[in-house]
Structure formats: C-alpha cells, structure tokens
Amino acid sequence: MRLTTKQRTVHLIFTATLVVFTVWAIYSEAVSSRPWKKYQREFKKIELKDTADRLNNLELEKQKIKDSDGLKKIDRNIELLKLRLAKAESGSPKIIQNWLLEFNNEADRCVTCHMAVDKPGFEKQANPYKTHPGNYLEKHPVQTFGCVNCHDGEGHALTVEQAHGHGENWLKPLLSGSYAQSKCVKCHSLGQELPRDIVMPGGEKVVKGWRLYMEKNCLGCHVNSLYERPKRIAPVLTKVGRKVNKEWIKRWINKPKDYLPKTNMPDFSLEDEEVELISTYLLSLAGGEKINEPKALQRLNDKLAIESGKSLVNKLGCTGCHTINGKGGDFAPDLSGIAGKTYPEFLYFWLKDPKAHQPDAPMPDLRIPEEEIQDIVAYLFTLKKDKEKTTYAWDIDFAPEVIKKGKDLLKDKGCTGCHEIEDLPQGFNAPPHDGVASKRPEELIWTNMEDFNEKSLKNWLTIKVMDPKKFSSKQQNIITRMPKFDFTEEEAEALVTFILSLTKENFPKRHLRTLADAGSVEMKGRKLLEDRNCLGCHTINKKGGSVAPDLTDEGRKVRPEWLFSFITQPYRIRPLQEARMPYFKLSGDEITTMIEYLAFVSGETYPYIYADKKVTYEEDIAAGKELYQKELACLGCHTFEGKGGLVGPEHTDLASRLRREWIESWLENPQAIQPDVKMPRFKFKDKEKEYLVDYLMTMGRERFLAVQ
C-alpha cells in the first residue's frame, strides 16, 4: 500500500510531536520536575571520588605496612570501602524516605537530597552534600527522628522551595542555623527550678534564651502554662518613699540604665508627665516617714571613718555582690551612686538589718558592728552624687488626685509584674505565651512594617524583642506596653530561639526528658548557691570569689552537724578572715541541701561515716598534748580557750567542727590542700601524728556533743 502525501504529513506531524513529547518527558523527569535527581547525581560523583581517593590512599599505606595485624586491619578497611564504592556505583536515583512512626506517621524525605547527613566524611562539603554537624544524630538517628522534628519545613516535599517550608500556606518554615535549637527543649525540658548555669551541649543558644527569659522575668507579665509565675523579682516598693529622693526616682523610672547600666529593669519610654505622676504616687506611699538614725551622721566627713569605710567594703565582702567604684560583682546593684539615691540615715538603718526594711530582701544580714556601719556610710557618701538638690517625701505636699492618677498609670504600665506595691495584684494581662510560636505571620500585627517582605514569625519576634514599640502607632490606636530591654543582637537571637520553642505541638512521651533532675542534690544545691550568690565570696572548683574560704573540700573537711549550726548562726573562726559570713536565714531544708551539696562536691557520701569512732587511750592523748604544747607549739598561731596566737583558725571548737580524716590529710601536707596557707608543714615520727590527732579530737568535745 502506498501512502498518500496527506497521510505522510499526518504521520510526520505525529512522529515529530511524539519525539518532542518524549524528549520533554525525559528532560522533565531527569532534570526539571524532579530536581532532587540532580542533587543525587552530584552527590554520587562526590561520593565516588571521595571513596576512590580514600581507597588509593589506603593502598599506598598498605605498601608501607609490614606487620600482619596492621595488614589485616587495612585489608578490612579496604574491603569496606570497596563495598561502599560498589553501593555508590550501583543504583539509580530514587526518593529516600523515613517513616517517622513515632511522630504522627509523617514521611520525611529530606534525605533524598541531603544524602550525607549521617555519613561521616563529608563535613567540608556545601549543603546539601554535607554531613550533619555536631554529634546530634548519635542519639537522634535520622531514621527515627527525621529532619523536620528539629528543623521544621515540609518533610514530604521534594522541591527546594517547598521542602524548606516556603511553600504557600505551610506554617513551619525552616528553622535555620541555631534556631533549630528551639526544638531541643521540646523534649529536654528546662524546668524552672534548674540552676541558671545549667549546660546543654549543643543547645547553648536555647539555654541562654531560657536564662534571659527567666532573668528578665518575662513571666511577670506573660503567663505561660509551662512555668509558674515567679515571686516578684524586684524590690517591694510599698515603702520606697522613705528610701529614695524624688530626683533619683524620676531619673530611674525615666531611664534605669542611666543609673545602673546592668540593671534588669527595662525602659518603659515614658513621657515626662507620666514619670512625674508615677514617681509622685510611689513617694506618697511612705506617708512622709523619715528614718531616724542619728548615729549615721556622727562620723560623716570624718577622714579616718572614710578611710576605714573604704577598706571595709572590700574586706567585709560587699564587693562579692556589689560593684563599688568600678570593682566588684554584679549580683546586686552598683553602689557608686548611692549618695544621689538615698540619705545616710536610711543606709545606716538598711545595713543594720536589710530585712527590717523589706522582710524578704535578698541582701543578708552581715553582722556589721555599729561603728563599722558608720564608717561604711561615711565612705559611700563621699562617692559621686549627680544632683545636688534632693527632695524627699516628707518635704512634698501630695495632691490626692495626682496620687490617684499616678496609681492608675502605674497599674496600666504593668509595674506590678515585678514589684510588690501595696496590695495591688501581681502581673498584668500581656498576651499569654502558650503556643505563641504556633502563630501564623498573618495573625501578627505588622504596623509600620507593611513593606517588609520577610514576614515570618521569627522575624516578627526578633523585631518585637529588640524594639517592642516598633509596631505601635498613635494614629491607628495601636498601643504597645511592652518595655524595651536593650538586648544585644546575640541576646535577641537566643531569646527568640527559646520563644520559638513555645509551640502547640507535642512530642511523644517516650522521648521526653528533663535536661537534669531538678530534685537532685546537685541541681538543688547549685540553684541555692546561685540564688544566694555564695560564689560571690567563696570558691568551689576554681570558680568564684576569694574573700571567703574555698569550699571545694568543705564536705570532706567539716562535720555536717557543725555546718548546720554554723550556717544557722555564723561566727568568726579565723582571726585573719575579714569577710564575715552573713546570716542568710535559710530554712532547715535549705541548709540540709547545702550540706548535701557540699558533700557531693567533695566526693563524699552523705551522711558521712565517721572515722573517729576509734578507741583512744589516755596515754596517747597525753602524748599528743605534749606535742601540741611543746614540740610543735601550736598555740603560737592558734587560740584554744582564750589563749594563743591569732594567725590560724581557733581551736576551741576544733573537734566539733572538723572531721578526723580531713585533719590527718591536712597535717600531712597543708600546702597540698591550700597552696598559700601560712601554716608550715611538719614532719612526724612514728605515731606522733596519730597521738596529735587523738588529742585534737578532744578539743571542744563538749561543744561537739552539744551540737549533736
């Protein structure tokens, strides 16, 4: 049969169309509509080259090796690599998928392109050909946990744009870089009771954010069902009018960081009039009551008193918490400007017993004698004073309507989130933080930022945290009450990372862990130490201050019952020790925690097992006494029952304070325990040391028994 021209043309057209379609189909299949294939091919190349290079290197190495063990080992490695090579060579591109059975049965196909995530050796490649950094996958195998549980994005999507969560209507865009750490705390939850210096290897950023969230007391205004609203962290203001002057309080409210650059109090960006109203209300609260302490004025301007005060603030341990004239800690406020804030009588009254002014004041009673308080007051009042004129509450005529206006304004600003003031209820109705991180960008207010084209939750939070008033607008009546905390960019990033963890999603119970057991001796102890700033003065494991004794060895050194009585009621042990252990007024439980923690730190089990339940003989004790008094002349430096030198700690209560084992190791070599101690090392013959300790253990025995 012959074909007509027409038929031929039709045939040609069909053939041509078929060819075009076939070519297009192949192209589309191979390149455009399945972009992942390109990545797989590229990775295959990289892997083949890498494996071949390694094989080569091993073969070269093999020639140098002579011993049979080494040969065996290298042969085994070569074999493994060959297997890997064969595996890489075979197989055509295919979608790789992890079924996340424990996580809502989700399909996670990220590894289709990110083929090297769990293959070591590709650390230096660029994404997507890179090995996962860090050791996260060791405990979170990608087959079980997938990628999206930590990184968000759209796990089953297979195009770059969509898989990374930028597809239309997808609610969870990829958490880039360290923002993915926000997911760590979904399972490794950070309990409120944990010490703030807790570490989570690999989760540093989110822990830092959590710490800021707690330190800046976000919970004072925002409720969050994961955490309890904490006790108000800032000073009680009910009696502030008898403490500070008007000029200071106005300046403080206006710009807290002006006076204390490191304060946690944020900046409310108030108008002048608002500052005036709020400070007037606060000052009116004291009812014109002025502290009457005539002794405070007796030694002011006295040169000797000022000198003595200056050395006292360093010696007593004030600088363990406060900075004074550029030196000291920042646990408590810098005192360098105190002369512009309050008046001598108040400071004197406060130093006598801070709890008399504020029953739950964090400052402990330092047991300072009155003359020394006079000196300290005299010294602190020589420091800079920024305003000469000061007006106190008792010099002001308060108008009731101003007071009322001020009070209403103060309630509106949310001051009671952090401060206790009269009987005003705590807190303030800021938007709750439950599930904030599940909000969609469209639910957020983007006033003033309409042109901003990266409208993501993360960006919104960052702007909000850095500059809370950014989205407010007078014309549109959008009022922002949130104050400004002056976070650095790094802090904001950390805080946002933490806030991003406040999503509605729940992970399977089986995987939930607390980062550390907040009820354990270690965590409870660390928290207590932190709350009371013990390390402002003491050192533990090379961390901390140096005005008070190192406590690393304390649990091994002293008796728990002595420690209990000492913390309850401290007294002077070392004549040379100038800093004074304050009365912290801890509860019995807290002291027990402290004792258990110190035992833990020095590697002791608690309660201790006493080694001194040993039988001692009168003759041995007598021999020890002879050594103590004559040979070693211990009283040359130590005092026992009112007699003796002033260099070392008192011996009067020695047996009730120290543990026998510790004394023995101390006598062996004091410098090994405390390198710069002034006590010389003695050499003992035969059983001399034992006799000496036998005698020492009789000193202050009665007190020991009484304490028990």
Place this chain on the structure above:
Amino acid sequence: MRSNKRQNMKNLLKIAALVVCAALTVVLTVRYSAAGEKPKLAEGKRLYMHYCTMCHGVKGDGKGFNAGYLDPKPADHTNAGEMSKRTDEKLFDTVSGGGKSVGKSTYMPPWGWTFTEAQIESLVLYLRQLCNCKGPE
C-alpha cells in the same frame, strides 16, 4: 660460632656503656639545674611578707600582730648587732629546722618541709638586707 659470641659480647658492652652514660647525664642535669636555682632577694621578700611578718612584723622588727602571745618574743631581724653574730648557715638552719633545732624556742616554726633549699637561701638573703649586716667570717 666463636666470632659470633665475641660480637655479642662487644654489643652488650656498647649498650651498657651507653646506658651508664645516659644515666649519668640525667643525674647531673638534675643536680646542676637544682643547684642552678639561685637564691633571689625578691623571692625572699615575698616569702617573708607572706609567711613571717605575722610574728616578725612587716618591718622585721619582731613586732608582728601575732607577737603578743609569744614568749620569748620573735627575733628582731633589724638588730644588726645580734644578726651579725650568726653565720648564714646558722640562719639557714634556724629557718629550716625551726627554733628547736638550734636550741631556741619552738614558737619559731620549722620551714624545711614547706620551702625548697633555694627558697630558704632567698629568705636568708632577705634577712641580711633587713639587718643590713653580714655574718661572721
């Protein structure tokens, strides 16, 4: 066979000689480096200030804050008359072995197990500066 045995002997000797040499070198190096640690006045002053002034006073005049209880009183190291009667060796022995070792009060503690020899020599240097005197020849 025989020559082989002799060869072995020779090798052994060689190794022995080497070991002896090495051991000697090590011993000597240690000795010399210890001896090379020269007493230093500054070190003497630092030690004196930290470990001695409680009793002997910051000025060395025997009036430290801890002297009150002590009987006999701590020695006055600025007293050139007394100090020049004592040789450096004697001072060294007193500091090292304490008062008891030289027939004096045990209130003067022994420091020989706390300090190195060089440190005690440094202390003696500083004592000599305090009294501004020399010991008898």
